[in-house]
Amino acid sequence: MGPEEKAAVIFNTTFVHPVKFYISGFSNIPHVKYFYVFLCFVYIMTVLGNGFLISVIYLVKTLHTPKYMIVFNLALTDLCGSTALIPKLLDTFLFDRRYIFYEACISYMFFVLFFGSVQSWTLVTMSYDRFIAICFPLRYHSIVTKPAIAAMLFSVWVFVLSVIGCMVGLIDRLSFCSSLVVKSFYCDHGPIFRLACNDTSLNYIMGYVAFIVILCIPLVLIALTYVCISIELSRIASGEERLKAMKTCTCHLILVAVFFLPIVGTNIATVSSQIHPNARIINSTLTHTIPALLNPIIYSLKTEEVLNSIRKLCNINKISNKTSKNVNTLSLLY
Template structure:
């Protein structure tokens, strides 16, 4: 009888709240200016990534295996920012910090999924650079469009699977006390620590995801650049060495922007040497600034992209000039009004 009573009590204490309260940046001084800044960041992110995607789609010279990964990075940057920033701005504009249970889990899934995809895409780009510099003669045979499409597809499937499991673990948790999430979105860490039942599985999943999705890619990228460095030392001509190094600069900048702030914040959070508000602002910047800068870096630092943009600009200019000249020529001479001789001359 005592067992039955305890079972009933266990079921009764399992609470799935209808809503969560996202704390956001409301405890941070001058938060409204930060929201304005985020609006600017989002606008630049949308324009920049849309521009780079459009350029890759339209320029035939960029229809290569490498730019499948670059296109995928632009998609993940754009979608990741769209999953995060509009909700933040909505909370600020309408003073609505409540989010339903289902919407919270959805928000968590998409934000973490696209962050994971960004991390894995940077690893894919590192793989592309390793093959290009260490095995230049076999590059076209190894890094084909089909192979790159397969790799990117696996990255999508793996990201969806592991983040879906991470989010699914939240449904096992009971929230019988506070439902205030001390973050700017439905972040996994600040959410699962609110649970009042056993959250050890969620903790293990969080650590596993951190190691597999952040630490492991960073280690592999570091190893890849050690291999690239060794390969560059074997190149006798300084000009060729510099040319090979230039092909890596854009990717190195992207890696630095994405991983270094991310690891710095996490390490400082573990040592408790950073305030909660500072951690929140720095985390938000880490998630929003790289997607804004990535297309700018790839545009300015990559000669192939700059050349493609120049060609597309010239083609667009010609089309516009022809479009302006076309109506007048059509008004003066209509094909169906010409004689047979005039048609041949035309």
């Protein structure tokens, strides 16, 4: 065999991609199907909640503001992220279809990580909106405009697409020669690249880069904006004005806590101690699903503008129903 033929053979056998992976999920947990039924309920409520919030923002013209463009984006990514994860997860474990084709697994990984990462940076955009509103109130409407927020959100989608696309794309350069059992509840990045039998140092580096870019930097930026907001609020003499300004931030702070605390907690526990795989899977599952469920509830119940908009829509529906009944009665009389 000549050198060219040898090179061709080496090139062709460099990357060994399996036909399918096997997603292991939980091990030795009795009545685990009840957990998946719970996730099914979570998904239904997430779709209804986020779908309702998106509809309200779309239908009520008073909510067509830069602030609610960000809320709309968050609700949309919550809806897409839950749809990317939960239906496939239920199909995998409720119907015991644990084998997944290689290409489908890579796509699954990309969409779950992509929408989760967009949520993270959307919360940063929200904190920017609150920062300008409190620290530069007189210039708010000239700085936070619809084109500016649209450009920021578009940049978030493109930036996250490039980071996650690069991270997931690097999986394609790995060879899988032994175990194909993914010790997770979906095609998670870490559990998959650790199965490879060739050099995974680039994947480790990219995983850490993505962790810093998608979780650490957004958290630091949000913390900095609230430090600036706290300093600005301390200069306000009236306690009533201070409380009023803080109330505008409560929804965002709750969203940040619900999204970041479980993820950061799970990662710290994984790094600092040997967390049981079942505990890690439960934490990760709830981290991926519960924020998307709670976000529309928090915005619907805690935000006066949204509540007033819902009341307006209900009143419009009542008036239109009465009008249609009156028209029907008149048509019967004549």
